[in-house]
Amino acid sequence: MNSWIFGDWLNAHPMALWIIALGVGAVLFMVLATVLKVVRTRLEARAQLPGHGFASAMSQILRRTNWVVLALLCLMAGIDVSDAPLPWSGATISHLWFVLLALQGALWLERAVDVLVRRAVLARGDASRVTATLLGLLLRTFVWAVALLAMLDNLGVNITALVASLGIGGVAVALAVQTILSDLFASISIGLDKPFEVGDFIVFGAVAGSIEHIGLKTTRIRSLGGEQIVCSNTELLKQTIQNYKRMQQRRIVFSVRISYKTDVERAAAVPGILRDRINEQSDVRFDRAHLARFGDSALEYEAVYYLMSADYNRYMDTQQSINLGIMRSLEAAGIALALPERIVHVSAAEGASEAEPVMASERG
Numbered sequence: 027m028n029s030w031i032f033g034d035w036l037n038a039h040p041m042a043l044w045i046i047a048l049g050v051g052a053v054l055f056m057v058l059a060t061v062l063k064v065v066r067t068r069l070e071a072r073a074q075l076p077g078h079g080f081a082s083a084m085s086q087i088l089r090r091t092n093w094v095v096l097a098l099l100c101l102m103a104g105i106d107v108s109d110a111p112l113p114w115s116g117a118t119i120s121h122l123w124f125v126l127l128a129l130q131g132a133l134w135l136e137r138a139v140d141v142l143v144r145r146a147v148l149a150r151g152d153a154s155r156v157t158a159t160l161l162g163l164l165l166r167t168f169v170w171a172v173a174l175l176a177m178l179d180n181l182g183v184n185i186t187a188l189v190a191s192l193g194i195g196g197v198a199v200a201l202a203v204q205t206i207l208s209d210l211f212a213s214i215s216i217g218l219d220k221p222f223e224v225g226d227f228i229v230f231g232a233v234a235g236s237i238e239h240i241g242l243k244t245t246r247i248r249s250l251g252g253e254q255i256v257c258s259n260t261e262l263l264k265q266t267i268q269n270y271k272r273m274q275q276r277r278i279v280f281s282v283r284i285s286y287k288t289d290v291e292r293a294a295a296v297p298g299i300l301r302d303r304i305n306e307q308s309d310v311r312f313d314r315a316h317l318a319r320f321g322d323s324a325l326e327y328e329a330v331y332y333l334m335s336a337d338y339n340r341y342m343d344t345q346q347s348i349n350l351g352i353m354r355s356l357e358a359a360g361i362a363l364a365l366p367e368r369i370v371h372v373s374a375a376e377g378a379s380e381a382e383p384v385m386a387s388e389r390g
Contacts, residue, residue, distance in 0.1 A: 044108075046104070046108040049104070050103065051097070051103060055097050058100065069081045069085035079145065083141045089137070090137035091130070091133070095130045099123075099130075121181050124176075125177050125180065128176055128180075132169055136166050143165065160210060209258055212263050213259050216240055222237055223237065224240060225237060226269050226271040228271075229267070233247060234249065235249035235250060236248050241259075245257050272336075274334075275332050275333060275336070279330050282296070282300065282363070283325065283364040284327070284356070285325075285361075285363070285364045286323070286324065286325060292361050296325075301315050303352050304348055307344050310331050310334065311331060311334065312331050313332060314329070315329040323366060325364070
């Protein structure tokens with residue numbers, strides 16, 4: 027290229043060609059450095075405004091620019107402009123172009139993966155911090171593995187055997203540590219799907235307690251009895267989990283039993299009493315109250331209401347207040363609650379003395 031810019035006489039002066047190459051590379055480097063600095067400054071300024079997460083992400087990605095790689099790329103551009111003599115062939119310089127571009131591209135992509143993973147996962151809560159770290163590590167490893175294989179392939183290295191060896195070795199390692207890998211991927215699944223978080227109260231199987239820690243391999247639960255339960259992430263995800271912290275409201279069903287000696291008019295008033303006592307409470311929604319069935323020893327009423335709170339203590343306080351109110355109202359109306367009773371009929375068997383009664387029937 028220098029033949030039509032500088033003339034043929036420069037071909038006899040290699041030192042002059044190298045000076046030109048260095049000068050062109052230096053000017054190009056300063057221009058690119060200035061442009062990158064201006065762009066990054068503007069992106070950082072926009073990142074301070076709400077709703078400009080993309081600008082913040084791009085600013086962090088540009089910070090991963092390697093100035094040594096950029097300087098070498100500028101120098102190579104200067105060499106290409108000046109046609110400065112090189113001690114190696116032209117094919118080598120093309121390989122070097124690819125290696126440097128792939129290296130800088132891998133640096134930018136690594137930072138992009140890290141930023142995107144942290145923004146996507148950590149935005150969902152502190153419980154995903156372990157997931158973000160593990161997922162980011164796996165993706166960065168994949169990026170560098172692909173970049174390294176591409177560089178070696180461009181340099182003429184036969185990577186087919188290398189990839190095959192890595193595949194066979196990966197299968198062997200996966201079989202050897204399949205339990206650990208299963209728990210690791212289960213941890214990623216918990217972090218992304220978030221069936222529960224730290225602080226949630228869950229029930230599965232015979233275990234009930236609050237989540238204390240979600241790790242790479244295990245999840246630790248503080249049970250109601252006070253002991254800590256350590257459960258494998260894989261085994262935990264195989265269970266049907268009830269998450270009570272995410273309960274937005276409670277549906278409560280309770281029953282009241284009154285005596286069969288109650289007359290019909292008073293028995294018909296009981297559902298209204300139940301409704302009124304429920305509606306007296308705050309943050310509740312009455313659903314229904316009915317004479318549900320004729321029990322063995324009592325008339326059984328069933329009432330249903332919704333408590334607009336997931337707090338168990340709040341539920342118990344509300345139910346206690348309802349129960350006491352029902353007792354006062356039934357007492358004022360002259361309605362007796364049913365007590366468990368048993369009626370035993372005794373008769374003398376034919377031919378037996380009166381001192382030897384025989385049980386004929388009983389009702390519980």
